[in-house]
Amino acid sequence: MKPILELRNLKMYYDTQAGQVKAADDVSFVLNEGESIGLVGESGCGKTSVSMSIMKLLPENGRIISGNIFFDGKDIVNFSDEEMNKIRWAGIAMIFQAAMNSLNPVYRVGDQIVEAITAHEPNVTFEEARQRVANLYKLVGLDPERMDNYPHEYSGGMKQRAIIAMSLACNPKLIIADEPTTALDVIVQDTILRELEKVQKKLNMSMIYISHDIAVIAEVASRIAIMYAGKIVEMSDSVVIFKRPAHPYAIGLMSSFPSIRGEKKELVTIPGEPPNLLNAPDHCRFAPRCPFATDECWKQTPSYSEIESNHFVACFHPQNLKKLVNMNA
Amino acid sequence: MPNNEVVMKIENLDKFFPMKKSVFSRAKHFLHAVDKINFEIKRGKVLSLVGESGCGKTTTGKTLLKLYEPTGGKINFLGRDVTHLMNADDKKWFHSKTQMIFQDPFESLNPRKTIFDIVSEPMNIQNFETLKKRELMVMEILKRVGISPPDAFLWRYPHELSGGQRQRVAIARALVMKPEFVVADEPTSMLDVSIRTQVMKLMMELIREMNMSFLYITHDLAVARYMADEISVMYLGRMVEYANSEELINNPLHPYTKALISAVPVPDPEFKRKSVEIKGGIGKPIDPLPRCRFYDRCPFAMEICSQKEPELIEVGENHKVACFLYEQR
Ligand SMILES: Nc1ncnc2c1ncn2[C@@H]1O[C@H](COP(=O)(O)OP(=O)(O)OP(=O)(O)O)[C@@H](O)[C@H]1O
Ligand SMILES: Nc1ncnc2c1ncn2[C@@H]1O[C@H](COP(=O)(O)OP(=O)(O)OP(=O)(O)O)[C@@H](O)[C@H]1O
Ligand SMILES: [Mg+2]
Ligand SMILES: [Mg+2]
Numbered sequence: 001m002k003p004i005l006e007l008r009n010l011k012m013y014y015d016t017q018a019g020q021v022k023a024a025d026d027v028s029f030v031l032n033e034g035e036s037i038g039l040v041g042e043s044g045c046g047k048t049s050v051s052m053s054i055m056k057l058l059p060e061n062g063r064i065i066s067g068n069i070f071f072d073g074k075d076i077v078n079f080s081d082e083e084m085n086k087i088r089w090a091g092i093a094m095i096f097q098a099a100m101n102s103l104n105p106v107y108r109v110g111d112q113i114v115e116a117i118t119a120h121e122p123n124v125t126f127e128e129a130r131q132r133v134a135n136l137y138k139l140v141g142l143d144p145e146r147m148d149n150y151p152h153e154y155s156g157g158m159k160q161r162a163i164i165a166m167s168l169a170c171n172p173k174l175i176i177a178d179e180p181t182t183a184l185d186v187i188v189q190d191t192i193l194r195e196l197e198k199v200q201k202k203l204n205m206s207m208i209y210i211s212h213d214i215a216v217i218a219e220v221a222s223r224i225a226i227m228y229a230g231k232i233v234e235m236s237d238s239v240v241i242f243k244r245p246a247h248p249y250a251i252g253l254m255s256s257f258p259s260i261r262g263e264k265k266e267l268v269t270i271p272g273e274p275p276n277l278l279n280a281p282d283h284c285r286f287a288p289r290c291p292f293a294t295d296e297c298w299k300q301t302p303s304y305s306e307i308e309s310n311h312f313v314a315c316f317h318p319q320n321l322k323k324l325v326n327m328n329a
Numbered sequence: 330m331p332n333n334e335v336v337m338k339i340e341n342l343d344k345f346f347p348m349k350k351s352v353f354s355r356a357k358h359f360l361h362a363v364d365k366i367n368f369e370i371k372r373g374k375v376l377s378l379v380g381e382s383g384c385g386k387t388t389t390g391k392t393l394l395k396l397y398e399p400t401g402g403k404i405n406f407l408g409r410d411v412t413h414l415m416n417a418d419d420k421k422w423f424h425s426k427t428q429m430i431f432q433d434p435f436e437s438l439n440p441r442k443t444i445f446d447i448v449s450e451p452m453n454i455q456n457f458e459t460l461k462k463r464e465l466m467v468m469e470i471l472k473r474v475g476i477s478p479p480d481a482f483l484w485r486y487p488h489e490l491s492g493g494q495r496q497r498v499a500i501a502r503a504l505v506m507k508p509e510f511v512v513a514d515e516p517t518s519m520l521d522v523s524i525r526t527q528v529m530k531l532m533m534e535l536i537r538e539m540n541m542s543f544l545y546i547t548h549d550l551a552v553a554r555y556m557a558d559e560i561s562v563m564y565l566g567r568m569v570e571y572a573n574s575e576e577l578i579n580n581p582l583h584p585y586t587k588a589l590i591s592a593v594p595v596p597d598p599e600f601k602r603k604s605v606e607i608k609g610g611i612g613k614p615i616d617p618l619p620r621c622r623f624y625d626r627c628p629f630a631m632e633i634c635s636q637k638e639p640e641l642i643e644v645g646e647n648h649k650v651a652c653f654l655y656e657q658r
Contacts (some may be wrong), residue, residue, distance in 0.1 A: 016489065018481060042521050043475075043493025059488065097492045097519070098435040143611045153346070156432045156515070157382025157548075179492065182518040183432065185548035186592040187607070188382050212493070212521035215594035238598040252523065269530075270523040273477045 003070070004174055004206045005031040005054070010067035012046075012053045019279040023049035023062075025230040028304070031174070036200070036207040038221030038238070040214060040253070042274060046230045047210045048097055051176045054208075055094050056084050072173065090120045093172035095163050095180040097210075103151040103159060110137075110147025113166045120170045136165035139195050141188055157183040164192060171203055178210045193220055214253065218242065226250045229275040229285035232304065236311040246307060246318035248290045284316065292317045336407060336510055336542040337393065338369040343401035344385075344392045348615055360615045362388040364566035365402070367641075370510075373536060375543040377557035377574070379550060379589070383612065384563045386546045387432055390512040393544065394429050395420075406510070425455060428503040432514040432546075434495035438487040444471075444498055445483040451506045470501040473531050475524045493519045500528060507539045514546045529556060550593055554578055559647075562586050565612045565622040568641055572648040582650045584627050621653070629654055 012024035023046040031037055039047050052058055054069055056079065068075045071092065076084070088094075096102045104112060110133050117129040124132075134144040140161040151159060160183045167175055181189040197220070200207060209220050217224060218238060225235040226247065234247040245251045252270040272289030284290070287297040296316050304314040344363040362385045370376045378386045391397045393404060395414060404412045406423065414420050428451070431437035438447055448467045457463065471479035474497040487495055496519050503511060513532070517525045529552070535541055545556050553560050553574065560577045562570040562585065570583040581587045588607045610626040621627070621634040633653050641651040 014489070016485065018484075040521070043497075043519065043524050044491040048491060061489075138611070141611055143613060145615075155383040155387060161382070179519055183382065183515060183548070185379070185381050185589065186550075186594065187588060190592050190594075212519065212525075213594075214522070218598040219594050242598055253521070269526045274475050274524065276478060276481060278481050 001032040001035075003030050004033045004072060005208075006068075006070040007050075007054075008068040008070070010050070010053060010069060011065040012049050012058070013063060013065050014049075014059075015061045015063070016278070021277045022230045022280045023277060024053060025280070026304075027067075027227075027230075027232055029225055029232065029235060031206050031208065033173075033206055034200070034204040035223070036209055036221045038217035038224045039208055039210045039227060040212065040217055040224060041227030042229075043212065044274060044277070045227045046277070047227060048178055049230075050227075051094060051178050051208065051210065054176060055088060055092060057094075089116055089167075089172065090170045091172060092174045092176065093167040093170065095160075095167045095175065095177040097178040097182075102163060105151050107150075108148050109151055109154065109159075109162050110144075113162070113169050116166055117169050132169065133165065136168055137162075139168070139199075140165050140192055155183075157185070157188065160184060161188070161192070164196075168199060172205065174206045174208070176208045176210070179212070180209075181211075181213075181216065189216070196220075226253065229280065230277055231285065231314060232312075233286070233314045234312065240311055244320070246311070246313045246320070247286075247315045248292055248317075248319065249286050251319060284314075286315075292319070332372060334372045335369045335405075336372050336374075337544070338405040339393060339402060340367055340405075341402040342366045342389070342392060342399055342404065344388050344397055345400045358616050361566045361617055362614065363392060364617075366563075366568050368561060368568070368571070370542045370544060372542055373540040374559070375536060375545050375557045377545045377547060377553035377560045378563060379547060379553055379560060380563035381565075381585075381612065382548070383614070385566045385614075386563060387514055389563070390429065390514050390544060390546055394427050394512055395423065396429070426509045428506075428508040428511050430499050430503045430511065430513040430516045432518075434487075434492065434499045434519070437499060438495055440487055443484050443486060444476075444490070447487070447498060448502045448505055451502065455506065457506070466505060467501075470505045471498075474498075474501050475527050476501070493521070493524065496520060497524070497528065500532075504532070504535060507535060507541065509540075510542050510544075512544045512546070515548065516545075517552065518547075518549075525552075532556070550578065550590060562589070565614050565617065567622055567638075567651065569623070569652070570650045571641070572645075576645070576648055580648075582644065582648070582655060583623075583652050584629055584654075585623050621651075 008028050010024050010027045014021040014023055027050055041047055053064055064077055069077050103109060113133045114129045117124055117132060133147060137144045142158060142161050164180055211217050221238055224238050224241045225232050228249045234250045245254050270289060275285050282301060283299055284297040284302050287293040302314045302316045304312055307313050307318050342363055343365060345359040345361050348358040348360050366389060368376060378389060380386055392399050399412060411423055414423055445467055449463050452463050468479040476482050476494060476497055500516050517528055520528060536543060547553050557574050560574050561568055564585050570586045581590050607628060608626045619638055620636060621639055624630050624634045631653060639651045639653050641649045643649050644655050
């Protein structure tokens, strides 16, 4: 297995008037060629910030403070815009969370994808590119006849699918999909996930799949990283994460989704307030909400260590969970 | 106030979009985004609209709130015909009692306004209370949607928030004045389970306390089940099934509804869900033929289904379906 992407102790902070927002704090992981990992975590925990750091598309007030990002063997942290332009779309493509407004409103949707292709592959003719886009449209369940419509004539989910088509247009080595199916019904989602899987196998493409939907992650990813307040707190094979989550936050996450199967249940939330990333403290960031917290947890940040083969956790009291804990009890 | 008062009622609502090649040509073709839809929502009740991406959910919601001029049919709000609101006073009255939570929080929040300005705007328009009081109300509602601590966010701009945080700001804005009727278009699609649950609970509380009524658009059946009293399923502009939530989920009748329910992913990486049984297919809502719109994809299609369009008929207590399989000949 050859790694395609490696993050080493990535720190990405935003400067605001009120202080620093530590959106990514010592984030490390390795992604191999052809592999899919899922990135999950509470809203606002830093998932998009990690992806935007990899794409190096940060807003003015956001900076990579330290750490490395190796893509295809090269550290791209200090790459210039020009160098990054060659990598974006053709090397790393991203399905933006803001898919719906990452299309330019004044151009026809199909033309925008054609443009993405011809910009990276000057030998492709306009007609060939249009044909390729038509095929991509079919792949994501859009009618190629709608290529000539403008973005405002698309529904939310149609725009999202157009962006998925665009991300595949230049056969990238890595796709970062940031909540790519939030606007899609389960049937369309199912079809697209299967098509993505086929393309991925064919091209040996790697994928980072960001979602708040654990059920979707369970279907697409072979490994899962769980983020909390700017840090990865647990990472392992999907089956391990589902069978024996060790971090108390992961446990809460696994036990609190509504279902359409079985009896209608009372929904549970993870008690306590979402963390404040502004001037984040030097202790375990989950401590204020954690039922297992001790003095230790309020004094320092737990290190990220391997508790069993390939199972990493950042917690002073990792749970050995055959039993599932009820966080609301 | 009688508890079964009808708050919103639509009769044969149509919304067609002209499809033209250029701005100057006359439209010869029409996209039937919403085609003869009927329903009513009583005080304190929630109707959920589910269906395939692009089937017309957002268009229904926007037409209902008069953000689009209906092509045909009637809209009745609190006993008044509001299909064509002419004078400014009537418009003001209507818009003060209704709110929309837009599907795309990246598009719908004014990028030049701070979070405080965005959330307090509905109060400013109605010249509500003192500034001090407004500030307190903004803080209160932000806290309830999990934007905490609120003062760390008040003076930020939308682009300085994560996707899910923006979505919650949009919810806070719509609910801060406790309107009588809300169209919520995929309001929690980007939220993780825990925060989503918190936000859904907040909406349920307001619905109970204030007797608010909701049209709740979602592609997530588990969410629809939790939030709604009744669920209505749309397919290519038409309503194909309608029933009480539990009934619809436990006893779906329309082949599309059945497929939709069987396709919900299961949060377990070892569970292999069978793939969706319906054929893939791209819906064509432009100048639809007079036949069942699900005909091309339906595993049970019969001859009659290609010859005329099924009507929505009552097949059980408050359970309606538009499918020839259930029509008695
Ligand atoms: N430009 C910015 N300036 C200041 N703070 C920011 C900026 N962009 C994001 N943040 C903050 O950084 C944190 C991480 O944001 P990010 O968008 O990475 O979250 P996320 O995990 O993608 O969340 P979601 O699931 O809601 O999209 C959030 O608390 C957010 O408020
Ligand atoms: N302003 C518009 N002009 C032309 N066509 C439009 C316009 N708005 C929507 N449509 C079309 O109407 C149909 C219904 O769109 P709508 O946005 O209502 O779907 P939706 O059910 O909300 O889908 P999604 O779940 O993907 O958001 C789609 O085919 C869409 O392309
Ligand atoms: Mg995000
Ligand atoms: Mg929509």
